[in-house]
Amino acid sequence: MESKNSKIDEIPSSLDQNIPNPRSWSVGTLTYTLSGLMVLFFWLLWGDFAWCMKERAAVPVAQLLLKQLKASDMIVGLLVGSLPSAFGMIIGPMIGVMSDRHRGSWGRRIPFLLIPTPLIALSMSGLAFTPFFGKHLHEFLGASSPGLMPSTIIAFGFFWSLFEISTVISNSVFGGLINDVVPPSVIGKFFGVFRAVSLLAGIIFNYWMIGKAETHFMEIFLGLAVLYAGGITVMCFKVKEGDYPSVATSAESSKGKIVTSNQCYMTECYAHPYYLWLFIALAFGALAAGPVNTFSVFYAKSVGMTVDEYGKCVALTYAISLSLAYFLGMAADRFHPLRISIVVTVLYLLFMLWGGIFAVNKSTFTFAYISHSVLSGAYLTGAASLLQRLLPKEKFGQLASAAGIFNALSFTLLPPLVGFMLDFSGHIYRYTFLFSSLLSGLALISFLMVHHQFMKLGGHQNYSPPE
Numbered sequence: 117m118e119s120k121n122s123k124i125d126e127i128p129s130s131l132d133q134n135i136p137n138p139r140s141w142s143v144g145t146l147t148y149t150l151s152g153l154m155v156l157f158f159w160l161l162w163g164d165f166a167w168c169m170k171e172r173a174a175v176p177v178a179q180l181l182l183k184q185l186k187a188s189d190m191i192v193g194l195l196v197g198s199l200p201s202a203f204g205m206i207i208g209p210m211i212g213v214m215s216d217r218h219r220g221s222w223g224r225r226i227p228f229l230l231i232p233t234p235l236i237a238l239s240m241s242g243l244a245f246t247p248f249f250g251k252h253l254h255e256f257l258g259a260s261s262p263g264l265m266p267s268t269i270i271a272f273g274f275f276w277s278l279f280e281i282s283t284v285i286s287n288s289v290f291g292g293l294i295n296d297v298v299p300p301s302v303i304g305k306f307f308g309v310f311r312a313v314s315l316l317a318g319i320i321f322n323y324w325m326i327g328k329a330e331t332h333f334m335e336i337f338l339g340l341a342v343l344y345a346g347g348i349t350v351m352c353f354k355v356k357e358g359d360y361p362s363v364a365t366s367a368e369s370s371k372g373k374i375v376t377s378n379q380c381y382m383t384e385c386y387a388h389p390y391y392l393w394l395f396i397a398l399a400f401g402a403l404a405a406g407p408v409n410t411f412s413v414f415y416a417k418s419v420g421m422t423v424d425e426y427g428k429c430v431a432l433t434y435a436i437s438l439s440l441a442y443f444l445g446m447a448a449d450r451f452h453p454l455r456i457s458i459v460v461t462v463l464y465l466l467f468m469l470w471g472g473i474f475a476v477n478k479s480t481f482t483f484a485y486i487s488h489s490v491l492s493g494a495y496l497t498g499a500a501s502l503l504q505r506l507l508p509k510e511k512f513g514q515l516a517s518a519a520g521i522f523n524a525l526s527f528t529l530l531p532p533l534v535g536f537m538l539d540f541s542g543h544i545y546r547y548t549f550l551f552s553s554l555l556s557g558l559a560l561i562s563f564l565m566v567h568h569q570f571m572k573l574g575g576h577q578n579y580s581p582p583e
Contacts, residue, residue: 143296143297143298145358146297148299153302157306159355160298160306160310160355161309164310167286167348169317170343170344171317172314174337174340176321177333182269186265187269189414189543190532192411192535193530193532194532194535197406197410197528199273200280201524202528203280204284208517208524211288211517212292212513212516212518213514215289216513219363222357223293223296223357223358225289225293230349231285232282232283232286233286233348233349236279236286237342237345238278239275239276239279240338240341240344243275243276243333245334246271246272246275249275253268253270254268291503291504293357294306294307294504295504295512296358297356297357300505302449303505304449304453306501308442308446310500311496312441312442315441315493318430318431319438321427322428322431322434323428326423327423327424384514384515385514385518386518388582389569390573394506394519395518395521398503399523399526400559401461401495401499403523403526404461404555405495405552406531406534406555408485408549409492410548411538411545412426412485412488413426414545415481415545415546418545419477419478420478421478429482430489432486433490433493434493436490437497440493445497445501448498454570456498457499460498461559461563463491464552465557467484467487468556469549470484472546472549472553488549503516505579506579534548534551
């Protein structure tokens, strides 16, 4: 990979202005030849693989562990869904703005990826030994202990909180790093490959590992800790950022206000209706898959599937999505990710409505779940570069964090609410498809509002983001 200081395949400065190089790609002060672009993709995707293995495996293993500890659906929704979202809502905006304004020898994003890495590895190691810590907490509390299982859930909650806080910090800047180092002309294709790596990680975990999660969660968590620490650390040392405008220029806000002030942050992020509708659309789009994703493993067991069969089903959906990922990335570059998002959202709404009515046994659940996973995956792939295409680069981290607040607030409220309703209904998990259908309908309305404004701002060919 070549950065601002690279001399490999450099175009002589005397010719640089006169002879176009069709085999080069630029973003900011970075310029890549084909070989440099391929090296960049390799290291970003290597880090992404480690990151995706953590994301794909940690949540289902945590869900199964909590069920072994006799946690209710509402507790599962609270810890696995609401808690990380609450942390994201509080921490994400601060990290986004800080990384926008940070200037250092390692760039503005990489330090925020590297520093939390050992904490994530430490917290996953703690999760691996949850029963050990729960037992000792129970013994330490003595007569004041709420019981062995509740004490173990408390120990789980401590390490899970540390895990999610550290994850929020790194997740808040990963997209910003991609936006800063990947040329815009290939970013849709990159996210297609990015998505393919994520799906490959999901296939590996669900086909070979999830069936052992209930009995070998310790080994899985420890393995994830080692993989993540190694993968992200190597990526951070191999990927180089370019130069950025000075803080005074890039972070200057109207009337000299400091961008990190609460009033200025709210005004710059939420005052424009176009960005507000975009954030709402993305929140509902991300939220739509949440009810099914949070409780699907329990749904599968309720219709007679074993965890291993469920894992094989998930692996199949990822294999289908993998075959579509690159083509969806190409379609996003050609037709725009906003249009891809609208089309996929319509399809998802219809299939989830069918699942909510008819997915009452093993075979109908399998069809509905495959439809859910493939279509929600298509949405994630198609919309992956949406913020990069619609937000101004100079305030990307800030505005992306503002979008994250909407997502975080939604995910903070929804999972425990869905969990409470499932507990109240006697665990009729078919209702999760109906919840997802409703949320996708709200996403569709919001995306259509965004598209209306998008066309006024120049559309696919002449778009200019509003100030």
